[in-house]
Amino acid sequence: MNNDLYTYTLRQADNAMILCQRLCQWAAKAPELEEDIALTNIGLDMIGQARSLYQYAAELSDKDISEDDLAFMRDERQWRNLLLVEQPSGNFADTIARQYFYDVWHLAFLQELVNCNDEMLAAIATKSVKEAQYHVRHSSNWVKRLGDGTELSHERMQEAVNEMWQFTPEMFESDEVDQRLLAKGHAADLSKVKVIWDTAVTALLEEATLIKPDEAFLMSGGRQGIHTQHLGYILAEMQILPRSMPGCKW
Amino acid sequence: MQSQEQVKLLEILSSVADPEIPVLSIDEMGILRGVAIEHGRVKVTITPTYSGCPAIDQIAQDVSTVLADNGYPESEVLLVLSPAWTTDWMSDESKQKLRDYGIAPPCRTTDLSQSSEEQRLLFTAPCPQCRSLNTQIISQFGSTACKALWKCNQCKEPFDYFKPI
Numbered sequence: 330m331n332n333d334l335y336t337y338t339l340r341q342a343d344n345a346m347i348l349c350q351r352l353c354q355w356a357a358k359a360p361e362l363e364e365d366i367a368l369t370n371i372g373l374d375m376i377g378q379a380r381s382l383y384q385y386a387a388e389l390s391d392k393d394i395s396e397d398d399l400a401f402m403r404d405e406r407q408w409r410n411l412l413l414v415e416q417p418s419g420n421f422a423d424t425i426a427r428q429y430f431y432d433v434w435h436l437a438f439l440q441e442l443v444n445c446n447d448e449m450l451a452a453i454a455t456k457s458v459k460e461a462q463y464h465v466r467h468s469s470n471w472v473k474r475l476g477d478g479t480e481l482s483h484e485r486m487q488e489a490v491n492e493m494w495q496f497t498p499e500m501f502e503s504d505e506v507d508q509r510l511l512a513k514g515h516a517a518d519l520s521k522v523k524v525i526w527d528t529a530v531t532a533l534l535e536e537a538t539l540i541k542p543d544e545a546f547l548m549s550g551g552r553q554g555i556h557t558q559h560l561g562y563i564l565a566e567m568q569i570l571p572r573s574m575p576g577c578k579w
Numbered sequence: 580m581q582s583q584e585q586v587k588l589l590e591i592l593s594s595v596a597d598p599e600i601p602v603l604s605i606d607e608m609g610i611l612r613g614v615a616i617e618h619g620r621v622k623v624t625i626t627p628t629y630s631g632c633p634a635i636d637q638i639a640q641d642v643s644t645v646l647a648d649n650g651y652p653e654s655e656v657l658l659v660l661s662p663a664w665t666t667d668w669m670s671d672e673s674k675q676k677l678r679d680y681g682i683a684p685p686c687r688t689t690d691l692s693q694s695s696e697e698q699r700l701l702f703t704a705p706c707p708q709c710r711s712l713n714t715q716i717i718s719q720f721g722s723t724a725c726k727a728l729w730k731c732n733q734c735k736e737p738f739d740y741f742k743p744i
Contacts, residue, residue, distance in 0.1 A: 377629060
């Protein structure tokens with residue numbers, strides 16, 4: 330099998346799956362009803378994207394596995410998502426900071442990937458890019474509204490930006506999998522994604538009267554399976570049903 | 580070129596609707612991408628509106644059921660992602676049906692692609708009830724993945740706007 334393409338697809342699927350799980354933890358307790366609906370709708374887009382990616386990864390694998398096996402039967406060290414997406418939802422500003430940093434990255438990443446030579450990844454990216462445009466607009470609006478809002482909302486938003494910042498450099502790390510695939514035209518060029526992300530985030534933080542944090546200490550390892558302590562709890566909650574009743578259907 | 584049998588199949592499939600938008604058939608929605616007969620088996624190709632559209636499994640099942648009910652017990656439903664679904668595949672007639680049903684139809688995505696964020700903010704969806712342009716967005720995300728929530732300042736009614744994608 331094509332190991333690189335499998336890993337590359339799995340990394341994207343895991344990002345979408347874990348962030349979806351985080352967003353859905355807001356169901357029925359978001360600050361307002363419209364936001365409850367918005368966050369779960371964004372989660373719905375992500376689970377759809379995750380499914381397409383897991384189905385493709387299962388197809389690429391030389392083992393007889395399904396999309397469900399990939400989502401529900403892997404342990405912490407086998408997950409390949411970015412550390413950013415597994416961070417706790419915290420208060421609403423924390424959720425928005427995490428979402429905004431991811432959305433801007435995700436949109437730029439997908440816009441690169443729509444032109445890749447791998448037909449399936451390009452098709453999934455072309456579909457996802459339309460959804461990601463709505464996501465980034467939503468989270469940007471909230472960063473502005475909270476940052477340039479009341480004294481309290483400004484303070485909370487700044488704290489959230491400072492806290493999530495340390496997980497952002499990992500999004501642009503390019504390892505040998507990325508590099509080999511990029512050379513074949515199968516991957517997004519992360520150096521281009523970084524330029525777009527830096528420009529957009531710098532401008533928006535300024536507009537939101539927020540201070541862009543200094544160069545961060547690099548928190549990294551998620552894509553190699555080395556996670557923060559939070560992932561295990563997410564998996565425990567997410568995987569309990571299929572693990573306690575394997576093969577169960579309704 | 581459509582064969583007589585394809586025309587018949589399309590007629591049969593025109594009774595299948597997206598369960599979340601019952602006023603439009605899957606053909607009018609642009610979800611139905613093709614019908615073919617291969618070795619006596621009907622092969623229907625469909626595409627989801629949004630990646631996570633929960634209606635797509637129901638639609639696939641409805642297609643098989645309606646075909647079986649009309650003398651085609653052996654059918655296959657194929658799900659494709661490319662080309663990605665767009666609201667531009669809806670005809671003007673379909674958009675009128677949406678409006679009559681109370682959902683503001685999507686504008687063309689080509690009208691939006693050149694516009695800046697400021698221009699987007701100036702856009703107002705006409706109220707499907709009173710046609711007023713004095714409307715405002717409440718949330719970009721509404722009752723289903725494909726709709727945004729708006730309200731009309733004229734007749735004071737809230738309404739769904741079908742998002743252009």
